[in-house]
Amino acid sequence: AQSVTQPDIHITVSEGASLELRCNYSYGATPYLFWYVQSPGQGLQLLLKYFSGDTLVQGIKGFEAEFKRSQSSFNLRKPSVHWSDAAEYFCAVKDGGSGNTGKLIFGQGTTLQVKP
Amino acid sequence: ETGVTQTPRHLVMGMTNKKSLKCEQHLGHNAMYWYKQSAKKPLELMFVYNFKEQTENNSVPSRFSPECPNSSHLFLHLHTLQPEDSALYLCASSWGTGEISTEAFFGQGTRLTVV
Numbered sequence: 001a002q003s004v005t006q007p008d009i010h011i012t013v014s015e016g017a018s019l020e021l022r023c024n025y026s027y028g029a030t031p032y033l034f035w036y037v038q039s040p041g042q043g044l045q046l047l048l049k050y051f052s053g054d055t056l057v058q059g060i061k062g063f064e065a066e067f068k069r070s071q072s073s074f075n076l077r078k079p080s081v082h083w084s085d086a087a088e089y090f091c092a093v094k095d096g097g098s099g100n101t102g103k104l105i106f107g108q109g110t111t112l113q114v115k116p
Numbered sequence: 117e118t119g120v121t122q123t124p125r126h127l128v129m130g131m132t133n134k135k136s137l138k139c140e141q142h143l144g145h146n147a148m149y150w151y152k153q154s155a156k157k158p159l160e161l162m163f164v165y166n167f168k169e170q171t172e173n174n175s176v177p178s179r180f181s182p183e184c185p186n187s188s189h190l191f192l193h194l195h196t197l198q199p200e201d202s203a204l205y206l207c208a209s210s211w212g213t214g215e216i217s218t219e220a221f222f223g224q225g226t227r228l229t230v231v
Contacts, residue, residue, distance in 0.1 A: 004158075034219060043120075043206055044222040051218075090159070101172045102147050102213040104220060106159040 002027045004093050006107035013081050014115045021076040021110050023091030032094040033074040034104070035065055039087045047089075050074065061085070086114045119143045122207050122223035129197065130231055137192040137226045139207030146212045148190040149220065150182060153204040165190060166213045197230045204228075 003026045013019055025031060032051050036044040048059025055067040065076045074091060091107040094100060120141045129135050141148065150162040164172035165184040179201075181193040190207055204227050208220040 036222070041225075041227070043122075043224040044208075046219050046221065049219050100214060101164045102149065102166070102210050102220070103161050103164060103172060103174075104149075104151075104159075104208075108158050 002093060002095070002105045004091050004105050004107035006089075006091055006110050008110050009108065010111045010113070012113040012115060015083050016080050019076075019078045019081045019085070019112070021089050021091075021112070023074045023076065023107060024072050025074065025091070025093045026072065027093055027095075029095065033065075033067060034092045034094070035059065035063070035074075035076045036090045036092060037061075037087050038090065038109075044090065047076070081112075081114055083114045083116065086112055088112070119221050120207055120209055120223035122205075122226050124226060125224060126227045126229075128229045128231060129194065131197060131199070133197075134193070134195040136194065137205055137207075137228075139190040139192075139223055141188055141190075141207075141209040141221070141223075143209055143221060145209035145221075146187050147210045148184060148187070149208040149210075150190065150192055151206040151208060151222075153206055153225070155203075159206070162192075164213070171213065194228075197228075199230050202228055202230045 005024045034049045035047040047063050050067045088109045088111050090109045092104045123138045147166045151159045153159045161174050162176045163182045168184050183191040204225045206225045207223040210220040211218045
């Protein structure tokens with residue numbers, strides 16, 4: 001069965017420090033991978049996506065992620081965190097094959113706290 | 117204007133009430149989804165509609181009844197809910213399913229409290 005694991009439930013970083021949020025997935029075929037961000041009381045905003053091609057993808061707000069098939073990972077990074085980045089981050093996977101229903105499988109989420 | 121709009125944003129209902137959640141997308145997408153986000157649990161898919169046809173029901177109790185009259189509108193009809201149904205209900209849309217499926221865009225959600 002497909003699954004997504006975000007090992008870190010809560011992370012605290014200082015403003016200006018670098019950030020890496022981990023995501024591991026379990027999926028046998030062609031995965032489509034996503035990172036979403038959710039501010040309190042809000043919906044999910046797409047940060048970036050990976051379908052194919054270059055394994056390093058750039059997203060909005062200065063975020064990037066690297067797909068590593070050998071490690072089944074899709075970690076999210078940002079070189080310098082801003083206070084406004086404090087939110088909950090979700091990694092998600094979707095079946096990229098012809099039979100998929102568009103269903104997204106989400107990880108548990110990582111809450112990011114930014115210290116001034 | 118957001119691409120996916122949900123109303124109401126907040127809803128409090130009794131266990132014997134009947135209410136409906138509404139979702140409208142302005143993106144020209146063909147697929148629409150309902151997700152449930154409960155505290156301490158991952159987001160769970162509830163239903164998928166593609167070109168107005170339901171293509172997935174993730175074993176959702178019958179007290180939740182979806183309706184998709186056209187590709188732009190999706191409803192979730194609620195009746196005789198339980199307190200454990202209190203959650204954030206998120207609507208999403210995408211270009212479709214299968215190989216043409218792309219990223220999903222989410223609405224702001226409806227925060228439902230069942231009392």
